[in-house]
Amino acid sequence: MRFAFDDDQIDLRDAVRGLLADTCPPETVRTAWSNSTGRSDAAWGALADMGVVSMALPVDAGGLGLGALDWVLVLEETGRVALPEPVVETAVVGAPLLHALGCDVPAPPASIATLLDSGASLYADTAECLVVLDGDALRMVDPSTARLTAEVSVDRSRRLFAVEMAAGAGTVVATGPQARDAVAAARDRGALAAAAQLIGLAERMLATTVEYVSVRHQFGKPVGAQQALKHKLADVAVAIEFARPLVYRAAWSLDAGDPDSAVHVSMAKSQASDAAELAARHALQCHGAIGYSYECDLHLFMKRAWCLARSWGDARSHRDRVAAAVVDA
Amino acid sequence: MDLTFTPDEQAFRDEVRTWLSENAPSEPLPSGDTADGFALHLEWERKLFDARWSVVSWPREYGGREATLMEWLIFEEEYWLAGAPNRVTQNGIFLLAPTVFEFGTAEQQDRILPRMAAAEELWCQGWSEPDAGSDLAAIKSRAERDDDAGGWRIYGQKTWTTRGAFCDKLFGLFRTDPDAERHRGMTYLLVDLDAEGVTVRGVDRLDGDEGFAEVFFDGAFVPDADVLGGVNQGWSVAMSTTGSERGLTLRSPGRFMATAHRLVDLHRRCREEAAPDLRDAVARAWIQAEAYRWYTFATVTRMVDGHQPGAESSLNKIFWSELDVDMHRTALDLLGSGAELDEGAEGATDAGLWMKGYQFALSGPIYAGTNEIQRNIAAERVLGLPRK
CATH class of the missing domain: 1.20.140.10 (Butyryl-CoA Dehydrogenase, subunit A, domain 3)
Structure with a gap:
């Protein structure tokens, strides 16, 4: 038993953290709220150059051959900066899914959109490929042949689209049990990736709040010296610290092919969703009125957390999956 | 990262599980925080000790198995899953012992640890006082120097002492320098509860068990050999114990x-x-x-x-x-x-x-x-x- 990342995994995380600090500051997220694509200009290209976009593809397919334990820390970093990009859908869900089913996936893959999480597809308008489960057939569709209707997310950088397609559009990639199993595995990767992003987001909101309440003075002292705020923020730290190991453990289970890996993913996603929502709630309260303003960056992170907490399954539905395996057995 | 147990760890788990399945009481014992239940728990502790399961992570010379921390966690998983009794020795083996290992002299280690492991000497904690709970540094119990006798005379009161009425010894903090600031001038002392000048009075907890005690000191003698970690060093010594407690x-x-x-x-x-x-x-x-x-x-x-x-x-x-x-x-x-x-x-x-x-x-x-x-x-x- 050894529960720690190795040096290569930490080095990759640090490299991604450095790259995102340069290419995805809060201004980038804010710009993505109102630009035409909802995406960053520089960060996606830089991540592709580094190999992150193709990281989960095998080396002989031009990828980095990374497993969940390697990419889980990378996803945490993308959450920390609220990266406005389809990194979950492309790097972790779509590319390995298509590759595993024998499709030719370029490395780095162009961005991939899916209809595997909910009824709307994230960044479908800028994706070059749309992966859809249609009955028992998994199809690859060219988004330009589908009718896309823009939805409006509370997180304005999340460009969601309702998708209408002609019957039988695109190419069938897999059917039956093969499609079902591949999609189930892809959804687990999506849930784990979102959980990792939520850990990063929660840490970011906590760190930002600690910084703010340490300098904001009322009654002649920092508001962060008040016990009421300390206790809220300590609770956030507890929530994060006791969600994180479940995320890493689920990553290990996925890589190891543990028969219970889906349940482990659900444990991770339910705790990470709850932790990030608590972080958002307390971060806002501890900021006070400034946190309620549009100008303060906090809401960029808070709204992303609200969305991701319910993407790839919310806390309750994942607990339901744990209950089915553990409680009903 | 490797989240599997090594063959050694698995073998250790199997050995613990087998022993517990053959030896752990099939019905829960009465609460160890009552006089009758405490006696039954002591019997259980001695059975654990005889099979070298009472302090698995300790050195063999003190009755342990030199188990790794990971093995200790495995032992605990199996122990509680088997429904084995609560550990009435816990305040000794989990709270005092780490401090004795860290700060005790060789003589203290040899004298204290084997008897603790064998549940021949039961230890309770003397931290809280009527006016010092969360604010531990507010303690007032004091120790006065007795050079002729080569030790200290202690005065004052401890309270909320878990199982104090059933234990033999108390480890606690006492003021040895009245002029020092709050967090200084305290000494960590090991006190014989049978000594003259010590009075122990059981206090019922809210669940009805006599799980607490008040301990009064009126000039009881503590020899220099029972100072743990140096005179006036008590706060930092004690903090090492609260670290393990939390x-x-x-x-x-x-x-x-x-x-x-x-x-x-x-x-x-x-x-x-x-x-x-x-x-x-x-x-x-x-x-x-x-x-x-x-x-x-x-x-x-x-x-x-x-x-x-x-x-x-x-x-x-x-x-x-x-x-x-x-x-x-x-x-x-x-x-x-x-x-x-x-x-x-x-x-x-x-x-x-x-x-x-x-x-x-x-x-x-x-x-x-x-x-x-x-x-x-x-x-x-x-x-x-x-x-x-």
């Missing part, structure tokens, strides 16, 4: 995984009538017990790599103590109106141990430094929020 050693994940198992079993028996949200609460309890388990494996890995746990042990204590309350509260909700049936009631499910356990769980957020104090520590020393 952190790794006192409440291992095995306890809470075992409770989660029992809660799932209770739900199975009650689910026909149980509200659907209780299924969700049971799943949450299971997930959180798992969270504590994996958190601890990560902590132990860091310790194996040479890092000592610091203030983050406060996060730990908040988490397990509140999880324990939540799990028992969920059990009471599953039992519905039957939850009130206490130990000994004919119709009580599981012999009334859920209500008993709930009452015990409620002490968790209070003992070992209240969770309010832990939140202050976490906020100031983990997050770096301003103290003032």
Whole structure:
């Protein structure tokens, strides 16, 4: 038993953290709220150059051959900066899914959109490929042949689209049990990736709040010296610290092919969703009125957390999956 | 990262499991916090010791097996899953012993540890006083120098001393320099409760057991050989003990995984009538017990790599103590109106141990430094929020 990342995994995380600090500051997220694509200009290209976009593809397919334990820390970093990009859908869900089913996936893959999480597809308008489960057939569709209707997310950088397609559009990639199993595995990767992003987001909101309440003075002292705020923020730290190991453990289970890996993913996603929502709630309260303003960056992170907490399954539905395996057995 | 157990770890688990299945009492013992129950628990402790299971992580010369930290966690998982008795020796083996290993002289280690391991000498903790609880540095009990006799005379009162009425010895903090500032001038003393000038009075806890005691000192003598870690060094010595109390050693994940198992079993028996949200609460309890388990494996890995746990042990204590309350509260909700049936009631499910356990769980957020104090520590020393 050894529960720690190795040096290569930490080095990759640090490299991604450095790259995102340069290419995805809060201004980038804010710009993505109102630009035409909802995406960053520089960060996606830089991540592709580094190999992150193709990281989960095998080396002989031009990828980095990374497993969940390697990419889980990378996803945490993308959450920390609220990266406005389809990194979950492309790097972790779509590319390995298509590759595993024998499709030719370029490395780095162009961005991939899916209809595997909910009824709307994230960044479908800028994706070059749309992966859809249609009955028992998994199809690859060219988004330009589908009718896309823009939805409006509370997180304005999340460009969601309702998708209408002609019957039988695109190419069938897999059917039956093969499609079902591949999609189930892809959804687990999506849930784990979102959980990792939520850990990063929660840490970011906590760190930002600690910084703010340490300098904001009322009654002649920092508001962060008040016990009421300390206790809220300590609770956030507890929530994060006791969600994180479940995320890493689920990553290990996925890589190891543990028969219970889906349940482990659900444990991770339910705790990470709850932790990030608590972080958002307390971060806002501890900021006070400034946190309620549009100008303060906090809401960029808070709204992303609200969305991701319910993407790839919310806390309750994942607990339901744990209950089915553990409680009903 | 390798989240499998090594062949050695697995063999260790198998050995523990086999021994416990053949030796652990099949029915729960009466509470170890009553006189009769305490005697039965002592018998159990001696059985553990004879088979070298009482202090698995200690050196062999003191009765241990030199088990690794990971093996100790495995032992605890198996121990609690087997439903084995609460450890009436815990305040000695988990709280005092780490301090003796760190600060004790060779003579003290040889004298104290084997008898502790064998449950021949039972230790209780003398921290709290009537006017010093969360604010431990406010203690007033004092020790005065007696050069002729080569030691100290102690005066004052300790309180909330768990199992004090059944124990032989007390480890506690006493003021040895009245002029020093609050956190200085204290000395960690080992006190014989049978000594002249010591009076122990049992105090009933809210669950009705005589689990507490008040201890009065009126000139009792403590020889120099029973000063642990140097005169006036008591605060820093004591802090090493509170670290273990909050952190790794006192409440291992095995306890809470075992409770989660029992809660799932209770739900199975009650689910026909149980509200659907209780299924969700049971799943949450299971997930959180798992969270504590994996958190601890990560902590132990860091310790194996040479890092000592610091203030983050406060996060730990908040988490397990509140999880324990939540799990028992969920059990009471599953039992519905039957939850009130206490130990000994004919119709009580599981012999009334859920209500008993709930009452015990409620002490968790209070003992070992209240969770309010832990939140202050976490906020100031983990997050770096301003103290003032």
